[in-house]
Amino acid sequence: xxxxxxxxxxxxxxxxxxxxxxxxxxxxxxxxESTQTGVCRLSLSDLDKGVRDWFIKxxxxxxxxVKVDEIGNIFAIYPGKNPDAKPTAxxxxxxxxxxxxxxxxxxxxxxxxEVLRTIKENGFVPNYPIALINWTNxxxxxxxxxxxxxxxxxxxxxxxxxxxxxxxxxxxxxxxxHELKRIGxxxxxxxxxxxxxxxxxxxxxxxxxxxxEDEERKIGIVTGVQAYSWYKVRVFGKASHTGTxxxxxxxxxxxxxSKLIVKGNELAKKHNCLFTVGVLNLNPAVVxxxxxxxxxxxxxxxxxxxxxxxxLADIKETFPIIAKESGKKLAVEFELIYxxxxxxxxxxxxSSVRDSAISIVGESKVREMQSGAGHDSCATNSxxxxxxxxxxxxxxxxxxxxxxxxxxxxxxxxxxxxxxxxQYDSFRKV
Amino acid sequence: xxxxxxxxxxxxxxxxxxxxxxxxxxxxxxxxESTQTGVCRLSLSDLDKGVRDWFIKxxxxxxxxVKVDEIGNIFAIYPGKNPDAKPTAxxxxxxxxxxxxxxxxxxxxxxxxEVLRTIKENGFVPNYPIALINWTNxxxxxxxxxxxxxxxxxxxxxxxxxxxxxxxxxxxxxxxxHELKRIGxxxxxxxxxxxxxxxxxxxxxxxxxxxxEDEERKIGIVTGVQAYSWYKVRVFGKASHTGTxxxxxxxxxxxxxSKLIVKGNELAKKHNCLFTVGVLNLNPAVVxxxxxxxxxxxxxxxxxxxxxxxxLADIKETFPIIAKESGKKLAVEFELIYxxxxxxxxxxxxSSVRDSAISIVGESKVREMQSGAGHDSCATNSxxxxxxxxxxxxxxxxxxxxxxxxxxxxxxxxxxxxxxxxQYDSFRKV
Numbered sequence: 001x002x003x004x005x006x007x008x009x010x011x012x013x014x015x016x017x018x019x020x021x022x023x024x025x026x027x028x029x030x031x032x033e034s035t036q037t038g039v040c041r042l043s044l045s046d047l048d049k050g051v052r053d054w055f056i057k058x059x060x061x062x063x064x065x066v067k068v069d070e071i072g073n074i075f076a077i078y079p080g081k082n083p084d085a086k087p088t089a090x091x092x093x094x095x096x097x098x099x100x101x102x103x104x105x106x107x108x109x110x111x112x113x114e115v116l117r118t119i120k121e122n123g124f125v126p127n128y129p130i131a132l133i134n135w136t137n138x139x140x141x142x143x144x145x146x147x148x149x150x151x152x153x154x155x156x157x158x159x160x161x162x163x164x165x166x167x168x169x170x171x172x173x174x175x176x177x178h179e180l181k182r183i184g185x186x187x188x189x190x191x192x193x194x195x196x197x198x199x200x201x202x203x204x205x206x207x208x209x210x211x212x213e214d215e216e217r218k219i220g221i222v223t224g225v226q227a228y229s230w231y232k233v234r235v236f237g238k239a240s241h242t243g244t245x246x247x248x249x250x251x252x253x254x255x256x257x258s259k260l261i262v263k264g265n266e267l268a269k270k271h272n273c274l275f276t277v278g279v280l281n282l283n284p285a286v287v288x289x290x291x292x293x294x295x296x297x298x299x300x301x302x303x304x305x306x307x308x309x310x311x312l313a314d315i316k317e318t319f320p321i322i323a324k325e326s327g328k329k330l331a332v333e334f335e336l337i338y339x340x341x342x343x344x345x346x347x348x349x350x351s352s353v354r355d356s357a358i359s360i361v362g363e364s365k366v367r368e369m370q371s372g373a374g375h376d377s378c379a380t381n382s383x384x385x386x387x388x389x390x391x392x393x394x395x396x397x398x399x400x401x402x403x404x405x406x407x408x409x410x411x412x413x414x415x416x417x418x419x420x421x422x423q424y425d426s427f428r429k430v
Numbered sequence: 431x432x433x434x435x436x437x438x439x440x441x442x443x444x445x446x447x448x449x450x451x452x453x454x455x456x457x458x459x460x461x462x463e464s465t466q467t468g469v470c471r472l473s474l475s476d477l478d479k480g481v482r483d484w485f486i487k488x489x490x491x492x493x494x495x496v497k498v499d500e501i502g503n504i505f506a507i508y509p510g511k512n513p514d515a516k517p518t519a520x521x522x523x524x525x526x527x528x529x530x531x532x533x534x535x536x537x538x539x540x541x542x543x544e545v546l547r548t549i550k551e552n553g554f555v556p557n558y559p560i561a562l563i564n565w566t567n568x569x570x571x572x573x574x575x576x577x578x579x580x581x582x583x584x585x586x587x588x589x590x591x592x593x594x595x596x597x598x599x600x601x602x603x604x605x606x607x608h609e610l611k612r613i614g615x616x617x618x619x620x621x622x623x624x625x626x627x628x629x630x631x632x633x634x635x636x637x638x639x640x641x642x643e644d645e646e647r648k649i650g651i652v653t654g655v656q657a658y659s660w661y662k663v664r665v666f667g668k669a670s671h672t673g674t675x676x677x678x679x680x681x682x683x684x685x686x687x688s689k690l691i692v693k694g695n696e697l698a699k700k701h702n703c704l705f706t707v708g709v710l711n712l713n714p715a716v717v718x719x720x721x722x723x724x725x726x727x728x729x730x731x732x733x734x735x736x737x738x739x740x741x742l743a744d745i746k747e748t749f750p751i752i753a754k755e756s757g758k759k760l761a762v763e764f765e766l767i768y769x770x771x772x773x774x775x776x777x778x779x780x781s782s783v784r785d786s787a788i789s790i791v792g793e794s795k796v797r798e799m800q801s802g803a804g805h806d807s808c809a810t811n812s813x814x815x816x817x818x819x820x821x822x823x824x825x826x827x828x829x830x831x832x833x834x835x836x837x838x839x840x841x842x843x844x845x846x847x848x849x850x851x852x853q854y855d856s857f858r859k860v
Contacts, residue, residue, distance in 0.1 A: 099714065209674030228673060230717055241731045241828050242706035243658060243802030244639030247698060249826060254707055255695055258688035265685055268677060276672035277684055278717050284529065287660055287708050287727050288803070289829055297717050299672045313844065372673030374720070396679060398671045399719055 003422035004359075006122045011023040013114040017410070020083040020110070021092075021102045023356045024051040028401030036149050038401025039102055042169060043095040043137035044072065044179035044306050046102050049303060051094050052185060055134055056289070058113060062120045064132070068187025069161055069196060071149040072136035072180050075189075080128040088126070088425055089117060089198040089384075090417065091133030091150070092205065093154050097141045098169065101403020102265055103206045107391075109134050111204045115421060126425045133196055136185075136289045137310055142169045143176050150379035159191060167356045172345050193383040200349055200424060204389040204417045206405050212398030218365040219357040220390030223350055225371040225378050227342035228301040232335040233260065233319065237327060239284060239292035251327030254282055257294040260332070263426035264298060264315060271311040274372070297337070301368050320359075337408055340369075343378045349387030349424065356419035357389070361412060389416050433852035434789075436552045440841050443544040447840070450524075450540070451532045455482040458529060458831030459787065468831025469532055472599060473525040473567035474609035481524050482615060484566055488543060492550045498617025499626060501579040501592055502555040502566035502610050505619075508546050510558040510855070518556075518855055519628040519814075520545060520847065521563030521580070527571050528599065533636045533840075537821075539564050541634045541844045545851060556855045561628055565806045566615075572599045573606050580809035582621045589621055612741055623813040630779055630854060631810035634819040634847045636835050638803055640826030644683020646678055648795040648842050649787040650820030653780055655801040655808050657738040657772040658731040663690065664763040665753060669714060669722035681701070681757030684712055689752050690762070694728060694745060701741040701758065704731040704802070727767070733800050735772050774809050779817030779854065786849035787819070791842060819846050 018035045025047040028038035041047045052074060056066050059076030067075045077087050092108020112132040119126065135153075140146030143165040151157040159320060163177035180186035189196055207213075212220055237253030261277050268275035280296040295342040301316070302308040305335040349366075357366045371388060380386045391413035405413075434520030448465045455477040458468035471477045482504060486496050489506030497505040507517050522538020542562040549556065565583075570576030573595040581587040593607035611618035619626055637643075642650055691707050698705035710726040730745070732738040746764060753760040780798075787796045801818060810816045821843035824834040835843075 155630075157781075207674060208671045209676070210679045211674075211676070214679070226673065238825075238827075239830055240826050241638040241803055242704065242708060243656065243731050243804075244637060244828070245704075245802070245826050246639070246641065247695065247704065249640045249644070252695075252706070254710065255691060258691040261685060261688040261690060265677065274672065274675075274677065276682070276718075276720055278672060278719050278721055279715050280684065280712060282710060285709050286829070287728055288706075289708050290706055291708055299718055301673050365655075372675075373671055374673075394667075396670050396675050397668075398674070399716070400669055 003124060003419065006118055006124060008118060008415070011407070013110060013414050014410050016110050016113065017102055017106060020051055020054065020106065030402045038403065039100050040097045040098055041094065041096045041100070042098065042142040044142065044176065044183055046183070048095055049183035049185070052134065055094065059116065059132060060130050062116050064116065067189045067196065068185055069153065069189040069191040070187055071152045071155055071159060071191040072185040072187065073149050073191060074134040075196065076132045078130045078132070080130065082124040082128055085128045085430060086197045086199040087129035087131035088421060088428065089133055089201045090421060091132040091135055091201055091291060091380070092203050093135045093138035093376060094243065095137055095139050097139050097399045099400055100378065101398065101401055103403050103405055104208065104398055105138055107410065108203050108205055111417050114414050115418050118240045118418060126422065127429060128425055129241060130421065138376050142167050144168050147319065147374055147376055147379050149191070150376035152381045154193050154194060154379040156379060156382060172370050186402040190203065198384055199428065200384055201377055201386040202349065202417060203375060204391065204413050206393045206398060206403065207390040208393055208396065208398035212390065212392040213394065214365065217367050218361040218392065218409060219416055220369040221350060221357055221366055222345060222347050222371050222388035222390055223352045223368050225343040225374060226301050226303045227305045227340060228299065229308060229312060229339040230337045231298050232337055233296050233298055234333040235260070235294040235323060236331045237292050238329045240290045242288045242290055245290060251329035252290045253294040253330065253336050254291040256323045256326040256330050257296060259326060260319050263318060263322055267311055267314050267318065271302070271307065271314065273307060273311045303342065340374060343381055345381055346385030349385045352420040352424040353389050353416065356416045356423055358413050360419065389413060433554060433849065436548055438548060438845070441837070443540060443844050444837050444840050446540050446543065447532055447536060450481055450536065452486065455526070460832045461817065469526050469530050470525065470528055471526045471530070473529065473569065474572065474606065474613055476613070478525055479613035481723070482564065485524065489546065489562060493544050494546065497619045497626065498615055499583065499619040499621040500617055501582045501589060501621040502565040502615040502617065502693055503579050503583055503621060505626065506562045508560045508562070510556040510560065511810060512558055515558045515860060516627045516629040517559035517561035518851060518858065519561040519563050519631045520851060521565055521631055521810070522564045522633050523806060525567055525569050527569050527829045529830055531828065531831055533833050533835055534638065534828055535568055537631050537840065538635055541847050544844050547849050548848060555854065558629065558855055558858060560851065568806050570612040572597050574598050577804055577806055577809050579621070580806035584623050584809040584813045586809060586812060620697035628814055629858065630814055631807055631816040631853050632779065632847060633805060633807045634821070634827060634843050635805060636823045636833065637820040638823055638826065638828035641799060642820065642822040643824065643826065645797065647797050648655070648791040648822065648839060649846055650799040651780060651784045651787055651796055652775060652801050652818035652820055653798050654775050655773040655798050655804060656731050656733045657735045657770060658729065659738060659742060659769040660767045661728050662765040662767055663726050663749065665724040666761045667722050667757060668759045670720045672718045672720055675720060682720045682761035683724040683760065684721040684759050686753045686756040687726060689756060690749050693748060693752055697741055697748065699743050701732070701737060701742045701744065703737060731802060733772065760846065770804060773811055773813055775817040776815030779815045782820050782850040782854040783846065786846045786853055790845050790849065819843060
């Protein structure tokens, strides 16, 4: 029996997405339908415990062996013909942003569940075990480190560092370790790609951008993740009375910051990069006082490390000049707060995704693309062959209750995942 | 005996400024000297009660009759030859901003005190009584209405409206009425220019801007106060992921707001106005989410009402165009939150200030100017002849602990005030 002839149950995956959204944290009504809300399911919350318990029950019912590691990652392992071989993995996350939608992360885990349900129903036995993984705290919203537990598993971050992270969404902050224990998900298995290995990692995710929709394509074959850096930019000026200080005598930190934000966008166009300021604070924040201090965070991205280095050099050269021209007491300071090199996924996994996607929607409906955002697959890719599948996001919206992918696209994405994983399984050597 | 031959005590006024700063709310160290702090003395606080009690004791010791009105304004009336005539008034305020300096307001009241001390010591008897007034809550920092109690006295604001104002600097807000009672300054005298009248109002104040210092002048003859308006500007965009949304697909509310702030400054140059944004907030304020909403307040000023109307029309026409050009989902909304017409002080009072200033520092060291900021004199001017005297502010700094005027300038300012008031007294008819 070829996996290409499996009988599918279109609609069941989407029903499961909506069922879990309804049970575990619906929030943010954006339309009249009962499915038109987002989800708020913060990592290691009671709602997260709820969906984890549900996930384990569902996968055990399918005959999976479930392992929970010491950072709360859940591995549900469906048996294959070679029971002792490393499993081929499908993974993503069930936690969400505070203003999350129904698809980010959840689509990946529940599409994996639909893969297991489908092969179980069809009596299909893969060559190798298939691990369905729910990674802990991908969002970094409650505990401020994104891609946290997959990075611990990949041994890119020490376990103790993750344990000590304190929540930023609780009045009385609690640690990751505390919350793992409280909800019963500090498991006995060591969090390590060495002792709890997988052979490969596949992840399906919404694009979170508008490219597929705009180009009327159905599947993004994700070849890697772009490089990005976050810098804190501090602009120092001089406070003074708005009513009494002539324009030419000012060192207005907000006016300077505004020019920098506009300039950053111009440089991004020039360098074919992305540049965004999402956070900005100012002092003293009084209507009739010229701001003396502005601090903002720039998020700069480029497909290549070299491209990112170039625009950052240009920013660091240009910003101080603009500040100086804007007022004699104005100065600028940069502080690197995070940087992530470009990630290149594995050619074997990319091939599986490409072949699967083309066979299902045809060459004209797919495109290779980089992910703009980080995912658990970045962590797994540092240790094992990895690739990702993107489906269209309506209007490119994400991290918002209005996040939406059509029922058709959700189904097509699942089919591509199913075929990619089973193709990989069929070609895999050990 | 002419007032021009009075014996002065240079240095005493400054000593009193520093003495009261030290006793009643020193805050914000900016240098090694004991006098190098600002002052935080919020209206109707315990510290304000302290300085009020001190003020009454000092003025009663000079032979003043002290009246406290129902909004806490203190009138210390020094007798003249015509005891029943309306007094010539010198007034300002002893309350400060949370980040206040030693001079704003305080200079005005204590220079007036120095006038009374000087004429008392010299045995000089003015033709008419002289009222030294401490107006309640000029700053509007604790209770959010600036020029509050002089406006009640001028009957431009109903007493009950002021009474009901709640503090914005207390964890548990309290009303003006409550605090007046608590510190014992809800007085028996009706707050009214009709039943508790004055004949004229003089106020000396720091410039709070750099013009006098830059032009090396000693005295500003204040002919009025410029017109100004505050508008809330709301920019609506679309949130999306910073890593996945191409520049051309964005409706970035902060990028648009930045362009508006830069444009507002350009328009201000074109129209010879002042334009400032001192307050700005954005949503959702996440590093990797494009802001979907920015709200900021513009403070726009012009010497004339017509000039202000012109730039506001230009802003309202230009801003929506810029927003639209910045992203297809961007839109702008304006909400007027405060407007103040231009104020013209009285020619008789201006003449007294001009004659006095020129006689003391010479024509080359004075200049006529408008006040950029509002003062209690705006309220009194609506009912009685009024003018103001400005002295230089180092670097134009104000509402900051570093607010500074030199000992020489403080003394010269006092001399100009003394002479202006006594000249007015000598020429006054009834």
